[in-house]
Amino acid sequence: MHLFGKPEMLVWLLLLPVCGLFLSLSWYRKEQALAAFGNLELVRRLIAETSFAKQIVKRGLVLAALCFMILALAHPRWGAREETLSRRGVDIVVALDTSTSMLAEDQKPNRIEKAKAEIRGLIDRLEGDRIGLICFAGQAIVQCPLTLDYGAAQILLSAVDTDTVAFPGTNLAEALRKARESFVQKELKYKVLILLTDGESTVEDPLPVAEELARAGVRVYPIGLGDPAGAPIPYTDERGQMQYKKDKNGRTIVSALDEATLQKIALATGGAYHRASAGEFELDRIYAEVRKEEEKELTSEIFSQRVERYRWFLGVALALLVGETMVSERKSRVRAAVEAMGNA
Numbered sequence: 001m002h003l004f005g006k007p008e009m010l011v012w013l014l015l016l017p018v019c020g021l022f023l024s025l026s027w028y029r030k031e032q033a034l035a036a037f038g039n040l041e042l043v044r045r046l047i048a049e050t051s052f053a054k055q056i057v058k059r060g061l062v063l064a065a066l067c068f069m070i071l072a073l074a075h076p077r078w079g080a081r082e083e084t085l086s087r088r089g090v091d092i093v094v095a096l097d098t099s100t101s102m103l104a105e106d107q108k109p110n111r112i113e114k115a116k117a118e119i120r121g122l123i124d125r126l127e128g129d130r131i132g133l134i135c136f137a138g139q140a141i142v143q144c145p146l147t148l149d150y151g152a153a154q155i156l157l158s159a160v161d162t163d164t165v166a167f168p169g170t171n172l173a174e175a176l177r178k179a180r181e182s183f184v185q186k187e188l189k190y191k192v193l194i195l196l197t198d199g200e201s202t203v204e205d206p207l208p209v210a211e212e213l214a215r216a217g218v219r220v221y222p223i224g225l226g227d228p229a230g231a232p233i234p235y236t237d238e239r240g241q242m243q244y245k246k247d248k249n250g251r252t253i254v255s256a257l258d259e260a261t262l263q264k265i266a267l268a269t270g271g272a273y274h275r276a277s278a279g280e281f282e283l284d285r286i287y288a289e290v291r292k293e294e295e296k297e298l299t300s301e302i303f304s305q306r307v308e309r310y311r312w313f314l315g316v317a318l319a320l321l322v323g324e325t326m327v328s329e330r331k332s333r334v335r336a337a338v339e340a341m342g343n344a
Contacts, residue, residue, distance in 0.1 A: 003076060003077065003078060004074040004075055004076055004077070005074070005075030005076075005077055005308070006073065006074050006075045007074060008074075009070065009073040009074040009075075010070070010071075010074050012070045012073070013067065013070055015066075016063055016066065016067055016070075019062075019063060019066060020059070020063055023059045023062065023063070024059075054327055054328065057327055058324050058327050061320045061321070061323055061324035061327070062320075062321070062324055064320050065316075065317040065318075065320035065321045065324070066317075068313045068314070068316045068317035068320065069313070069314070069317045071310075071313045072310040072311075072313035072314045072317065073310075074310075075308060075310050076308075076309045076310060076312075076313060077307055077308050077309055077310075078307065078309060079307045079309075089128045089129045089130065089190075090129040090130075090190045090191075090192055090290055090291070091129070091130045091132070091146055091183055091184070091190065091191050091192065092122075092126075092129055092130070092131050092132070092192045092193075092194060092290070093131075093132040093133070093134060093146065093179045093182050093183065093191075093192070093193050093194070094119055094122070094131065094132070094133050094134070094193075094194045094196065095134040095135075095136060095140070095175045095176070095178075095179050095193060095194070095195045095196070095197075096112075096115055096116070096119065096133065096134070096135050096136070096143075096160060096196050096197075097111075097112075097115070097136060097137070097170065097175075097196060097197035097198060097225070098112065098135045098136065098137050098160060098161065098162050098163075098164045098165050099136075099137040099138075099162065099165075099168070099169065099170040099200075100137075100162050100168070100233055100235070100245070101170065101198055101200055101226075101233055101255035102115070102162060102197075102198065102225065103162060103233055103234055103235070104198070104226055104231040104232065104233050104234070104255050105231060105234065106226050106227040106230075106231035107225055107226060107227075107276060107278075108278075110234075111198060111225040111226055112160075112161070112162060114225060114276060115196040115223075115225055115276070116157060116158075116160065118196065118223070118276070118282065118283050119133070119157055119196070119283075120154060120157065121283060121284075122194075122283040122287060123150050123153055123154055123157070124150075125283075125284070125287055126150060126287075128148070130146040130147060130148055131144070131146070131147060131150065131153050132144055132145055132146040132147065132182050133153060133156060133157060133160075134175060134178050134179055134182065135160055135164045135165050136165060136170075136171060136172075136174060136175035136178070137162075137164075137165040137166075137167055137168060137169060137170060137171070138165070138167035138168050138169030138170070138171050138174075138203065139165055139167040139171065139174055140165070140171065140174045140175045140177070140178035140179075141164070141165055141178070142178065142182060143156050143157075143159075143160060143164065144156040144157070145182065146182060146183075146184070169202050169203055170197070170200050170201055170202050170203065171201065171202070171203035171204065172195075172197065172199070172201040172203075172206035172261070172265075173201065173203065173204045173205065173206040173208075173209045174203070174204075175195070175197075175206075176193070176195075176206055176209040176210055176212075176213055176220070176265075177209050177212075179193045179213070179218070180209070180212060180213050180216055180218065183216070183218060185216060190290065190293065191216070191217055191218040191219070192218070192219050192220075192221065192271075192286075192290050193213065193218055193219070193220045193221070193269075193271075194220075194221050194222075194223065194283070194286060195220055195221065195222040195223065195262070195265070196222075196223045196225060196276075197222065197223075197224070197225065197262070198224065198225050198226040198255060198256075198257050198258065199222070199224055199226075199257055199258030199259060199260075199261050199262045200255060200256070200258050201258070201261060206261065206265060207261075207264055207265065207268060210264075210265045210268040210269055211268050211269075213269050214268055214269040214270065218269060219269050219270050219271040219290075220265050220266055220268075220269040220271045221266065221271040221272055221273075221274070221286045221290075222262035222263075222265055222266050222271070222273050222274070223273075223274050223275070223276050223282050223283070223286075224257045224258075224259050224262050224273065224274070224275045224276060225257065225276045226255065226256065226257035226276075227256065227257055228256055228257045228259060229256065230254035230255060230256035230257075231254065231255060231256075232244040232245070232252050232253065232254060232255075233245040233253055233255050257275070259273070259275065272286070272289070274286065
């Protein structure tokens with residue numbers, strides 16, 4: 001580790017010779033001004049009472065003070081100090097399924113609105129925890145990065161619907177992957193992913209990605225929305241009438257809750273699976289469990305770092321400036337009297 005936290009500030013030390021030259025020139029001009037003052041006898045007497053050595057000392061004190069100020073700006077640091085860093089708060093990323101199957105009405109008013117209501121309730125309960133929001137269908141996007149601004153999170157959540165992600169389908173693996181990227185891996189915070197979905201994954205197997213999340217220290221708590229028996233997916237046709245989606249053979253498409261996949265994801269990451277209920281208690285239970293685990297696993301890491309010493313240098317600079325004001329340019333009375341007798 002470097003002796004200086006901001007070594008680039010040391011370049012200002014190059015100004016010290018310039019400042020020294022400036023002080024010398026100012027002293028020379030002062031002497032010239034005195035010489036041109038008028039009464040030659042009076043000027044000689046004034047100059048005789050001025051101590052050349054004290055003038056050098058005063059200018060040296062100013063330059064030394066400037067030097068110490070520059071060194072302070074460079075943040076000198078040495079010696080080790082041990083500090084204990086404790087984890088505080090939880091990082092919670094919520095991944096919300098916005099595919100068209102979330103319009104099924106087996107949860108009132110429908111799956112996606114039910115999920116949004118639960119998320120709103122969760123945000124209202126947070127205390128010092130960061131919240132992030134991911135929306136996914138065939139692809140996944142970060143709707144709200146991890147933040148402590150709960151008002152902004154609520155606003156961004158309210159704008160979510162089944163058109164938020166244009167790419168059709170459902171890709172749980174991509175949602176898990178995007179969530180892993182959203183967490184700051186180097187932080188010691190407890191990391192939780194809450195997955196609200198009907199569990200239907202039509203693109204790739206999410207379990208390998210879930211295992212990657214587990215290795216990254218992220219626990220996944222899936223909340224299943226819908227009925228395992230399935231429900232049709234409504235939509236509004238061109239005439240404004242409610243219809244249900246059908247396959248190419250004319251049969252009504254039924255979207256069913258895939259609990260098995262969600263349970264496997266929870267098991268792989270050390271989380272827990274919950275099925276959404278009318279009472280909206282799932283996120284209450286998850287948040288209570290998360291806070292309990294966070295307190296239980298609250299760890300303290302002892303690390304050492306260099307101690308900042310810039311205050312010492314500022315103190316020396318201040319002392320030098322005070323000392324400069326206390327040094328008179330005039331010779332002592334005894335010395336002046338001796339020199340006067342010698343000149344007599």
